Amino acid sequence: ANAAVAASAEAPATPRPRVFYPRLVRDPPPSEAKICALFEAYRDSAEDAMLADGIERLCADLGLSPDEFKVLVLAWRLDAARMCRFSREEFVGGLRALRVDSIRSLQSRLPELAAETARDPDLFKDLYRFTFRFGLDADAGQRALPADMAACLWRLVFSVREPPILGRWLRFLEGHPHVRGIPRDTWNMFLNFAEAVGDDLSSYDDTEAWPSLFDDFVEFENDKANQNIAKDREGAFKETD
Amino acid sequence: MSLKPKRVNFNETWKELQETVKCVITLSNVPRSTWNDRFSDVYSLCVAYPEPLADRLYLETKQFLDNHVKNLLEKVRSNGKANLLKSYYQAWSEYSLGINYLHRLYLYLNQQHIKKQKLSEAEIVYGNLTPDTQEQMEIGELGFEIWKKNMIEPLKENLVNFLLEGIHEDRLGEGNPNTAEIIKGVIQSFVTVEEYKKKENLLLYQKIFETPFLQASGEYYKQEASRLLQVCDVSMYMERVTQRLKEETLRSQKFLHCSSFDKVKEKCEQHMIADHLQFLHGECKPMVQQERKGDLTYMYSLLRSVPQGIPLLINEMLEHIKQQGLQCVTSLKGENIYCQFVESMLTLHKKYKDMINDVFSGDQSFIGALDRACSSVINYRINPKVSSRSPEMLAKYCDFLLKKSAKGMSEAEIDDRLAQSITVFKYIDDKDVFQKFYSRMLAKRLIHQQSQSMDAEEAMINRLKEACGYEFTNKFQRMFNDITVSTDLNNKFSAYLKSETVDLGISFTIYVLQAGAWPLGQTSITPFAVPQELEKSVQMFEKFYHSHFNGRRLTWLHHLCQGELKLGYLKKPYQVTMQTFQMAILLLFEKTDSLNCKEIQDTLQLNTEQFNKHVTSLLESKLLHSSTQDVTPETILKLNLEYSNKRTKFRITAALQRETPQEVEQTLSAVDEDRKLYLQAAIVRIMKSRKMLKHNCLIQEVLSQSKGTFSPSISMIKKCIEALIDKQYIERTPNSADEYSYVA
Numbered sequence: 003a004n005a006a007v008a009a010s011a012e013a014p015a016t017p018r019p020r021v022f023y024p025r026l027v028r029d030p031p032p033s034e035a036k037i038c039a040l041f042e043a044y045r046d047s048a049e050d051a052m053l054a055d056g057i058e059r060l061c062a063d064l065g066l067s068p069d070e071f072k073v074l075v076l077a078w079r080l081d082a083a084r085m086c087r088f089s090r091e092e093f094v095g096g097l098r099a100l101r102v103d104s105i106r107s108l109q110s111r112l113p114e115l116a117a118e119t120a121r122d123p124d125l126f127k128d129l130y131r132f133t134f135r136f137g138l139d140a141d142a143g144q145r146a147l148p149a150d151m152a153a154c155l156w157r158l159v160f161s162v163r164e165p166p167i168l169g170r171w172l173r174f175l176e177g178h179p180h181v182r183g184i185p186r187d188t189w190n191m192f193l194n195f196a197e198a199v200g201d202d203l204s205s206y207d208d209t210e211a212w213p214s215l216f217d218d219f220v221e222f223e224n225d226k227a228n229q230n231i232a233k234d235r236e237g238a239f240k241e242t243d
Numbered sequence: 244m245s246l247k248p249k250r251v252n253f254n255e256t257w258k259e260l261q262e263t264v265k266c267v268i269t270l271s272n273v274p275r276s277t278w279n280d281r282f283s284d285v286y287s288l289c290v291a292y293p294e295p296l297a298d299r300l301y302l303e304t305k306q307f308l309d310n311h312v313k314n315l316l317e318k319v320r321s322n323g324k325a326n327l328l329k330s331y332y333q334a335w336s337e338y339s340l341g342i343n344y345l346h347r348l349y350l351y352l353n354q355q356h357i358k359k360q361k362l363s364e365a366e367i368v369y370g371n372l373t374p375d376t377q378e379q380m381e382i383g384e385l386g387f388e389i390w391k392k393n394m395i396e397p398l399k400e401n402l403v404n405f406l407l408e409g410i411h412e413d414r415l416g417e418g419n420p421n422t423a424e425i426i427k428g429v430i431q432s433f434v435t436v437e438e439y440k441k442k443e444n445l446l447l448y449q450k451i452f453e454t455p456f457l458q459a460s461g462e463y464y465k466q467e468a469s470r471l472l473q474v475c476d477v478s479m480y481m482e483r484v485t486q487r488l489k490e491e492t493l494r495s496q497k498f499l500h501c502s503s504f505d506k507v508k509e510k511c512e513q514h515m516i517a518d519h520l521q522f523l524h525g526e527c528k529p530m531v532q533q534e535r536k537g538d539l540t541y542m543y544s545l546l547r548s549v550p551q552g553i554p555l556l557i558n559e560m561l562e563h564i565k566q567q568g569l570q571c572v573t574s575l576k577g578e579n580i581y582c583q584f585v586e587s588m589l590t591l592h593k594k595y596k597d598m599i600n601d602v603f604s605g606d607q608s609f610i611g612a613l614d615r616a617c618s619s620v621i622n623y624r625i626n627p628k629v630s631s632r633s634p635e636m637l638a639k640y641c642d643f644l645l646k647k648s649a650k651g652m653s654e655a656e657i658d659d660r661l662a663q664s665i666t667v668f669k670y671i672d673d674k675d676v677f678q679k680f681y682s683r684m685l686a687k688r689l690i691h692q693q694s695q696s697m698d699a700e701e702a703m704i705n706r707l708k709e710a711c712g713y714e715f716t717n718k719f720q721r722m723f724n725d726i727t728v729s730t731d732l733n734n735k736f737s738a739y740l741k742s743e744t745v746d747l748g749i750s751f752t753i754y755v756l757q758a759g760a761w762p763l764g765q766t767s768i769t770p771f772a773v774p775q776e777l778e779k780s781v782q783m784f785e786k787f788y789h790s791h792f793n794g795r796r797l798t799w800l801h802h803l804c805q806g807e808l809k810l811g812y813l814k815k816p817y818q819v820t821m822q823t824f825q826m827a828i829l830l831l832f833e834k835t836d837s838l839n840c841k842e843i844q845d846t847l848q849l850n851t852e853q854f855n856k857h858v859t860s861l862l863e864s865k866l867l868h869s870s871t872q873d874v875t876p877e878t879i880l881k882l883n884l885e886y887s888n889k890r891t892k893f894r895i896t897a898a899l900q901r902e903t904p905q906e907v908e909q910t911l912s913a914v915d916e917d918r919k920l921y922l923q924a925a926i927v928r929i930m931k932s933r934k935m936l937k938h939n940c941l942i943q944e945v946l947s948q949s950k951g952t953f954s955p956s957i958s959m960i961k962k963c964i965e966a967l968i969d970k971q972y973i974e975r976t977p978n979s980a981d982e983y984s985y986v987a
Contacts, residue, residue, distance in 0.1 A: 145969065187968045187975070194980050211938030211981045214961040 032103035034094075040104070041093050052088040064109050071161045072112045075119055078132045084140055120162035127193060133159045134189040146183030149175050156192075165196035167203075174219050181215065188213040248292040256284050257303055264304070267348060268311060268341035278348070286351045297356045301379055304349070308386055312338070312393040319398070328405045331398065332425045335432045338390060346383030353381040387436040391447065395436065399451045402429060406452065407459050410498060414463065414490075427498050434500050445502060453503055457510055460491075464514040472519065477526040481541035484515045508548075517549040524555050531559040539602045553608065561612040564595050568620030581636035582643060588667050592617055614670070621670045622954075634673050635907065638680035640664060645700060646693050658699060665706050672954045674711060675921075679914050681707075682762045683906070685719055689726045690754065690803050691896070697727070711951070721760035729754045739787045749806075751780045755788070755797070762913075763800065769850040771801050774827045802853065805896055810866075813886055819866075820894035824849060824857045829866065832882050841876035864895040922955055922963040930973050930985040938964075938981050 044056035052060065061068045080096030082088055088096075100115075102108045119125045137155045138144045147155065153172050160168055171192075175181055191213050199206055203224065208217045263281045266273045289297040315334045322330040346353065357379050380388060395402070409426045412418045433448040464487070471483050491511050495504045516523065523546065530538050546552030571587045592613070599609045621633050641664060644657050652660075671677055688694045704723060708716040733752050740747065756763070773781055781799065788797060804823040808830075809816060821829070827847050831838060844854050855874050861867045862874075866886055870879040922945060929944045930936060936944070945960050964983070967973050976982040 185965065185969045187965060190975075191980060209939065209957075211964075211975075211983075213965055214958050217958060217961070 032098055032101050032107075034098070036103040037094050037097045040097070041090055045090075050090050052093060054086040057086060057088065063105050064112070066112075069158060071158065072116045074133065074136075074158055075116045075129065076108075076112060077136060078119075078129050079115065081132075082136060084138070085136060116162070126163070130159055130193050131190060134186055146185040147189065148183060149179075149181050152184040152189065166201035167196050167199055170223060171196075171219060174222055178218075178222075184215075185213075188215050191216070246286075246290075248290040249287065250293075251287050251291040251296060253288065253291075253296050253299060256288060257300070260284050261303075261307060264307060264345060264348070265311075267344045268308075268338065270337055270341050270344075282348060282350070285349055289351055289356055295356075297352060298379075300352065301357075304382065305385060305389070308389045309393065312389050316394055316397060319394075324401065327398070327401055328409070328422070328425050328429055331394075331402060332428045332432075334394075335390075336428065338386070339432070339435060342383055342386035342390075345386065346381065349382040353383075357381050381439075384439045387439065391436045395433070395447075395451070403452055403455055406430060407456060410456070410494070411459070411463070413494060413498075423497060430498060430500070445500070448500060453500075453506070456499075456503075457506060460507060461510050461514055464511050465518070468515045468519060472522070477523070477530075478535075478538050478541070481523075481538065481545055484545060485541055487511065487515065512548045516545050516552065520549065520552060523552075527556050527559045531556070531563045534563075534598070536598065536602050543603050543606075547606075557608050557612045560595075560599075560609060561616045564591070564613060564616035565619055567591060568616060569623060572620060572623060573625065579643075581639040584633070584636045585640040585664055585667055588617070588621060589663050591620075592666055618670045618672070621667060622672045630673060630676070630911075633667075634671050634677035635680050635910075637664060637667055637671065638677050638684055641681065641703060642684040642688065645695055645703065646688060647695050648693075654696070654699070657695070658702065661699065661703050662706065665710055668707070669710055673914075674715070674951070675917065675953045676911070676914050678715060678952075679762070679910050679917075682718055682722070683910060685722060686761050686763065689722060690756075691805070697723075715952075718760045718762075721757055725756050725760070726754060735791075736784060736787055740783065743783075745779075745783055747780045747783065749776065749780065751784075753784060756800075758798070763803070768800075769802065769853045770848045771824070771827075772846065772848045773799075773801070774830045774847075776830060777806075777823075810886075812882070812884065815887070815891055817886075817888065818892045820892075820896060822857065822896050824853060825861055825895065828857060828861060836884070837879055837881040839876070840874060840878045840880065843880070844876070860895065866895070918953060918955060918959065919963055919966075921949065921952070922960055923967055925949060926960075926963055926967055927972050927985075930983060933985070935976060935982060935984045938983065941983060 041052065044052045044060045046053045046056060058068055061070075061073060066072055077085075077088075079100055080088055080092045082092055097103060097108070100108070100111055102111050119129055133155050134147060137147050137151055153175055156168065156172065195212060195216050203220050206212075206216070206220045208220065260281050263273060263277055265271075285300070288300045289295055315338065319327070319330045319334050358381070360379065406426055406429060409418065409422055413423070430448075430452060433452055434445065437444045437447045467487065468484075471480050475483060488508065488511055491507060492504070495507050499507070523542065526538075527542065530542060542556065543553075546556055568588070568591050571591060572584060575583050575587070577583070595613050595616075596610075599605060599613060603609045622631050624631050641661065644652075644661055644664075668674075668677065685700070688700070694700050701723060704716050704719045707719070729752075732755060736753070785797060788795070801823045805820055806823060806826045808819050808821060808826050810819060824847075828843055831843055831846060840854075840858065843858075844851070847854070849857075858867075858869075858874050858880070862869055862880075865883055868881045868883050870881070871877075925945050925948045926941065929941060929948070933944075941964070942957060942960055945955070949955055964973070968975070968983075971986055973983045974986055976984045
């Protein structure tokens, strides 16, 4: 019998690290009513949730573009299950936890949160892993991110603290259309990979437990580098001729 | 004579006793009665009254022997230095014998007086006490001790020099046969005088003789080696050295104590082989490449005796066999490349196996090298990214032998070659690829009745089972059984028809094949309207079968069936064997001589691909003519009424049964799929039992589990691990990217 075929349910999300924000002045507790009113203002007419249109308006009011890092941080803090949709529960609960209840307070809180996330590796890792789940089209039963979507999300999540290898990695994916999906493990491990190699692929060891896509990437890059060297040599010969 | 203790006058008794002692030690004549009297005198002295006089007797005897040996020394010396060895040997021969007798004369003293105060063996061996020098010794031992002190000590340097000189002359072949005995005797005396000791009884021999001897031998062979190297090439050098070693072994046996044999041999080997290892090693490569068996025989026996000698030679052999093999496999070309491949591998293997047996006395390390070389040749990849074609070629080779096509060979010869092909099989890494190909070819042979003999088929399956296990040949066995069981089934079916009084109108046989065992893809299944002529057979068989085996489902594989058709419209009657689809097409011409393709296809409902294939084959056989070059629905097919063939019985199925490149491709990709499943199952099994495992340990475990059937690439294992992470059978252990844990 082969044990290798079966589908299983989504893994339970790892518990979010608890973070405490030291504050000099204690804000008054947020008003539940105000948060609800805020939700109502952007809520979809048919569904009890904020959809693409509502979120776009919210971003505009916050003075942000929807594809900004801060918006991703907001989605993460709201623990949004998917893109372009904040449910009432997510929005109200999230804002309460952030202790904000107005556009102004949220607007002042977001840059702070974004900066802190960019600074703290644990927080960033949490955001990074959230981004994968956030990007999956759960209705379509996706298990892996389509490569183009993954590329967009990588650009977005790394718009702060961009790792030096990112550019080459994204170009590699673009040049290899047969790489269709990025599975969760590859997504998660890319953060480790980017930290481990920095800008220098010579330290990469393919006997370690890296996902095989990284092996392919490094091999491709090394081949390219070798060809360049060969070309340089040829060039040098021609010049001396 | 009374044994009662009595008063004894010591001086008187000793005086008499001393005379006899003198005679005994010089081997002069002693009458029996005198001997007996003196024997009792020793007794009387030992038990004398009022005081036993044993100690005094001991002291006097010691003093006597001391003087005696001193006198002997003078005598030996006085014979001149040149005769030293000879006179020493004479003195020793007499003395050692005499002292033995004397020992017996003093039996009572030895047994009753001295033995009692001696330390036990255990005390000497295990105790820390150093034996007291003042301790009394038995008379024999005392005699040797005195000899050692008074004779050997003063003479030892001269003695040893003469001994070394004598042996040296023997080495040069100038030894005098008479002195050989003397030399051996003198050397033996060094051993004998201490033999009685319970501990370190070779110390004297080793100290005064063996050490200088080994030193001198070492010097000698060092010079001998460099002398030989100047005048000899390597072959002659090895021959000489081998001879020298042999001679020296004989010489050791001639002169030395057996404890020295190995030491001398080691010394020779050190100076003549180990010291020149670089030279010898340097000669190995050309010797191996030119396969100089005589030289290699010498080289092997020389190198084997020194540490670090052999591995290089083994390696050279390995490389050489590998090079020969690769040259062979990369230069294969032509039609029957698979025959050439297998047979040249077998020739290579046999050649070097024989050589190893002859030259290297079948040494297991060389057999191991042969194995490694063969395995790397057989699994060699011309292009590292494309797997080796050897499994496929071996399967084809077996197919070739098992098919009726193997003409001009006797059954015994075929059987022998099949048995030998197992040798190649054992070296194949990708046994699963072989299995897939073999299974497809076996299926074709069995279904199309192409097997030369069912006995040969079964024997081959058994050989593979023996080499690779029951699981490996399970499907082959089941296929084979299906065919054998079908004979019985057909008999039952005809009996059934008889009892039902049904006439099918044709003769009909069938094979019932188990779906799981046969590699019959579903790809070529096409809709098919069974011709009227065959319909009854199909129906009756289904009825019969379902009445016998309730609940089994039959799928008709018409594309694998064949039939015989009699052609009665030509000048001669012909009997043609063809596939069912070909037959179905031809049967439509029963009432007409021409039909268009669309009509035929509509009637038979075949899919276009199958239809075109079979029409084309009929056109090629010239049984039909077509109105157009290509086959289109509008093409009109006409019966060729002018058809003629030299043979009246023939078959037109061959073209359709040939293996196509697509099939090879399909087989290989099927293997790939199986491997992925196999690896994933292995990973899950391993992780289930180990719960947590480092990446590299997991890879190693998987490799060792799959070693028997194939050698997976690391990247394939990695992809399987990823697939299992994705399916959540395993996950990375939190906080360690290099470790996996099993998800229960």
